[in-house]
Amino acid sequence: MKIKTLISVALALVIFSCVQITFAQKVDETQGNFIFSEQITQASVLELTTTLEDWSSENPDLPIRITLNSPGGDVLASFALVDELNHLRNKGHKLTIAVYGMAASAAAWVLQAADYRIIGANSTILIHEISSGSQGKLSDLKASMARSQSLQDQFLKLLAKRSRLTIKLMHLRIDGGKDWWLSADGAKRFGLVDEIEPVRAPQN
Numbered sequence: 001m002k003i004k005t006l007i008s009v010a011l012a013l014v015i016f017s018c019v020q021i022t023f024a025q026k027v028d029e030t031q032g033n034f035i036f037s038e039q040i041t042q043a044s045v046l047e048l049t050t051t052l053e054d055w056s057s058e059n060p061d062l063p064i065r066i067t068l069n070s071p072g073g074d075v076l077a078s079f080a081l082v083d084e085l086n087h088l089r090n091k092g093h094k095l096t097i098a099v100y101g102m103a104a105s106a107a108a109w110v111l112q113a114a115d116y117r118i119i120g121a122n123s124t125i126l127i128h129e130i131s132s133g134s135q136g137k138l139s140d141l142k143a144s145m146a147r148s149q150s151l152q153d154q155f156l157k158l159l160a161k162r163s164r165l166t167i168k169l170m171h172l173r174i175d176g177g178k179d180w181w182l183s184a185d186g187a188k189r190f191g192l193v194d195e196i197e198p199v200r201a202p203q204n
Contacts, residue, residue, distance in 0.1 A: 032064040032093070040073030040081065040106045049084045061092040066114075068097050072105025075130050075151050082158075085113035098197070099123045105130075108192070109155045112162040117193040125182045125192055127159065128174050163191035 032055060038044050052064070072078070089095050097114035104126035111117055111125070119125070130152050156167050173180040187193045 032059065032062055033067070034064065035067045035069075037067070037069040037101070039071055040078045040110070042074060042077045042080075044073075045077045045081045045084075049081065052084065052088060056088055056091060056093060063094040063096065064088060065096045065098065068099050068103055068107060068111060069101030070103060070107035070110075072107050072126070075106055075155070078106035078110055079154075081110055082113045085110070089113075089115060099125070099193070102126065106155075109158045111192070112158055116195070118195045118197055119184045119187055119193045120197050121184050121199045123184055125187045127170060127180045127182070129177060130155070159192070165190050165192070 034048070034051065034055075036044070036048055056064075085095055094116075095114045096116045096118065097111050098118040098120070099111060100120045100123055102124045103111045103119075104124075105128060108125050108127055130148055156170050159165055159170065160167050170180075182190065182192065184193075184196045188196050
């Protein structure tokens with residue numbers, strides 16, 4: 001009798017553990033945690049947006065969190081990613097982006113697409129002029145320069161809209177090919193992020 005009771009209790013514990021594991025897995029799956037830790041290219045943006053759209057279709061209205069650590073990259077690909085993130089927000093997803101490492105160049109304005117923006121205490125943001133890499137005849141170079149100027153105006157306006165930065169200040173800091181690196185404190189002071197994730201002292 002005692003053996004049967006022990007077996008029953010053991011089976012109940014196993015079933016309960018399986019239920020708990022399954023539940024934990026479901027919770028993890030519905031957290032909407034994604035990592036983007038690479039250069040912004042047409043291919044990397046396509047991979048991320050496809051993943052986000054697939055997840056969104058199965059998890060409508062649930063929050064999304066993206067961990068971002070990127071050196072920047074393709075300007076047009078970054079704008080495609082910004083539009084996709086805005087699309088997901090319009091569908092009802094609350095979007096949080098957390099920078100752990102850096103949000104450089106194009107990644108700096110991808111960060112601004114979030115409802116809530118977090119930066120790690122040791123992370124940085126880089127703002128600088130866009131690069132065109134144009135070649136060809138003078139008329140081609142002029143057209144490319146005009147296009148590059150238009151794109152730069154576009155991202156400066158995007159940064160200014162979500163922060164306390166002015167377009168004039170950004171021109172002063174980046175014109176002439178200068179890099180403007182902002183620490184976590186600087187990013188928070190200028191309104192490029194909403195929160196600096198605090199550093200917790202290790203426990204003994």
